[in-house]
Amino acid sequence: NAGVTQTPKFRVLKTGQSMTLLCAQDMNHEYMYWYRQDPGMGLRLIHYSVGEGTTAKGEVPDGYNVSRLKKQNFLLGLESAAPSQTSVYFCASRRAAANYGYTFGSGTRLTVV
């Protein structure tokens, strides 16, 4: 039982490049989330999914797209990376039942130059 696994762990992109961050969970959780974490700030929700085939926008969705084709995977895409997207990205998942905490991945550190 690996929990929530994020790949890659580190990446450097040039402005305008695209990439996809992968989040995989093996706990059969229904809900999955993508957050970004910037220095001095809390976690901010980018997009989330309440089930396979469904996604929704969070607080800071601009510049990102997501897909949830399989229950266990939640992909975060950057179509044209910008320096403002330099951040640490965390994926989380949880059961759909009320009042369950999130399980987080270990993060992806992305630098856009």
Add this chain to the structure above:
Amino acid sequence: GESVGLHLPTLSVQEGDNSIINCAYSNSASDYFIWYKQESGKGPQFIIDIRSNMDKRQGQRVTVLLNKTVKHLSLQIAATQPGDSAVYFCAEKRETSGSRLTFGEGTQLTVNP
């Protein structure tokens, strides 16, 4: 506006002392609160949670207190150890946000030997 935040950004304590980390919230409709611990380079880890129908909950060396009258949440760590050094986040679940958690900015706890 509505917010979840921490009173102090940093807290420094001596090993063996008790630590208290505070959090204020503004939405009286919030029904579930969680404390997370984030060590350097890692994702947030669940510590303890509390529902709004409770005012205290204890775990191993940790206690969460909820004061709904003043919308205040605190995390108490007994006999603080060097391994407790981390950033601590409170998170709040609001029914109006589709059961998504909103995170505070975090408090950096440093334990001095």
